[in-house]
Amino acid sequence: xxxxxxxTAYIPPYNYCDRWxxxxxIDKSRCLLWQTEMDARLHREIDGAPEPTPEEAxxxxxxxxxxxxxxxxxxxxxxxxxxEPLSAAPPEEPVLPSEDDPVIAEGMAVTRAGAALxxxxxxxxADASEVLRRYVFMIVPKLARAVExxxxxxxxxxxxxxxxxxxxxxxxxxxxxxxRGAMRTRPSLEDALLDxxxxxxxxxxxxxxxxxxxxxxHLEPAPGDLWWGPLRDVSDTLKHFRR
Numbered sequence: 001x002x003x004x005x006x007x008t009a010y011i012p013p014y015n016y017c018d019r020w021x022x023x024x025x026i027d028k029s030r031c032l033l034w035q036t037e038m039d040a041r042l043h044r045e046i047d048g049a050p051e052p053t054p055e056e057a058x059x060x061x062x063x064x065x066x067x068x069x070x071x072x073x074x075x076x077x078x079x080x081x082x083x084e085p086l087s088a089a090p091p092e093e094p095v096l097p098s099e100d101d102p103v104i105a106e107g108m109a110v111t112r113a114g115a116a117l118x119x120x121x122x123x124x125x126a127d128a129s130e131v132l133r134r135y136v137f138m139i140v141p142k143l144a145r146a147v148e149x150x151x152x153x154x155x156x157x158x159x160x161x162x163x164x165x166x167x168x169x170x171x172x173x174x175x176x177x178x179x180r181g182a183m184r185t186r187p188s189l190e191d192a193l194l195d196x197x198x199x200x201x202x203x204x205x206x207x208x209x210x211x212x213x214x215x216x217x218h219l220e221p222a223p224g225d226l227w228w229g230p231l232r233d234v235s236d237t238l239k240h241f242r243r
Contacts, residue, residue: 165211
């Protein structure tokens with residue numbers, strides 16, 4: 001098992017959080033993302049509003065990211081950080097990684113195999129299929145983001161990439177455990193499950209070699225199986241930009 005790490009300074013959580021709040025053991029008073037989403041959920045219940053559609057959920061997520069960016073900018077101004085260069089528009093849209101990057105190709109292979117598995121009788125195994133359904137389609141977007149930010153070169157960007165690769169590693173470990181459990185109860189699915197497990201194991205090793213083994217001064221070991229949440233205090237990160 002890999003030794004997971006957590007950030008010592010604020011690193012925006014929207015890419016490396018796996019969003020399964022019900023199973024997260026962190027102190028929720030430290031998690032701004034959880035508090036924001038719980039506030040929205042309570043308001044829906046009070047108003048008797050239905051659950052948001054995927055389009056509405058995406059729009060709310062985008063609004064939350066923009067709100068967080070504005071809050072960090074205000075905090076930066078309070079600390080005397082020159083935010084104008086940071087908020088300037090980038091010169092051009094970054095090129096997203098394609099399947100030419102081996103890790104993206106490996107992630108796509110796992111996603112395709114997992115999607116096929118969900119269409120099989122495995123999809124009717126409630127607990128195991130829930131894990132796969134929740135995680136398998138998050139793998140490639142998070143890997144793409146890890147590859148993208150890793151190109152930036154500085155230590156904060158590299159920490160971000162490690163955290164996102166680590167989140168994928170944890171998802172893969174959950175998928176592996178779910179598949180192995182299903183194999184014990186449904187031997188008839190063994191061939192299909194072995195195909196998924198083979199891809200999962202390859203990708204786990206790739207992530208360990210490419211990111212999880214990298215040292216980084218902005219990360220520290222996470223004790224036991226305790227995961228982290230987004231930190232409210234952004235001071236250390238903003239000091240990185242102070243002129």
